[in-house]
Amino acid sequence: MSKILLIEDDQTLFEEVRDRLSQWSYEVHGIDDFGDVIKEFTMVKPDLVIIDITLPKFDGFHWCRLIRAHSNVPIIFLSSRDHPTDMVMSMQMGADDFIQKPFHFDVLIAKVQAILRRVYNYNTENTIELRTWCGANVDYAKNTVANDAGEIELTKNEMFILKILIEHKNKIVSREELMQYLWDDERFVSDNTLTVNVNRLRKKLGELHLGNYIETKVGQGYIALEGEPS
Template sequence: MFKLLLIEDDKTLFHEIRERLTSWSYEVYGIDDFSKVMEEFTAVKPDLVIIDIQLPKFDGFHWCRMIRTHSNVPIIFLSSRDHPTDMVMSMQLGADDFMQKPFHFDVLIAKIQAILRRVYNYSAEQIELKTWCGATIDFDKNLVTNDTGSIELTKNEIFILKLLIERKNNIVSREALINSLWNDKHFVSDNTLTVNVNRLRKRLDELNLGHFIETKVGQGYIAIEEDSHD
């Protein structure tokens, strides 16, 4: 049974979401003291976090930053505000998905199922190490290492990198990436993919690898091998 941590201060909505998720056999935990979210997170050790942006004490962005300093657990943001920047900020902080309130519960459940299936089925596989542009990539540990150093990527970032490297020197369409990541393109803004790829590039820049992920306008993205880039 997967454990979900639902960080939502609207008690009516919290109980409604928990009831629906419990009926799908998820174990759902909440927050009693919103100044001690990290203590609850550490105690629960959830498989996925659902977090509202507007919270008492500190907002959801703050707690996302805190969680990301300790864990790559999947995170879904909820927001009642109609601000496009909320979604962009969520993805930049390492969230896996974003939902605007009010939302349909079936959509939330579909997103949760897709993320859990992608993250934990994928992580359960013992994936061999691969090399790309002089770097060693450990898909099991989400690590990219070269002579410059080592970085740990989020689940979305490593998944995008895996898809691109599997078809290196070939364009992977935006539609194929969206469908692989979120299962249903109808529920995902095209900008969500752009934000995720840009975040991946920014992380890879720490190892001087970001420029090997190229954008093909109107088509998709391509992972270039080092000798093909010259």
């Protein structure tokens, strides 16, 4: 049974989401002290976090940043805020998805299922955990990339994107294919979400002087180069 930490201060909404997720055999935990979310996160050890932006004392961005400092657990923002910068900020801080209120519960459940399946199943389904790419060691199990310039740690989403591109190295992977790989059903994904994830991945790889080896092919998709970047 997967454990979900639902960080939501609207008690009515919390109970409704908890009840719906419980019907799918998820163990849902709430927050008693919104001033110390990290303490409760550490106690619960959730497999996934669902968090609102507007919360008492500190907003969801604050807690997302602190959770990311401790863990790569998948995070979904659930918020009534609809400004594009809110979605961009959540992705930049390491969130895996953003669902705007009001929402359909079928969409929430589909996203939860897809993320949990992707994050916790793909490592066990693939026997190859270590891959060499452009002189760097890519560790799928540890979500790290290392070369002579150092080592970086990727989020689950970033590593999954990199894995797909490496497995298709020197070949263009369309945005539609990537979204299909990531979320199983592209209807639940925005182009902006994918763009932010790829840009964040390229920025991190830049620390290892590998950022230019992930290229954007306008109108086509993305490509991981094995030789010299163009």
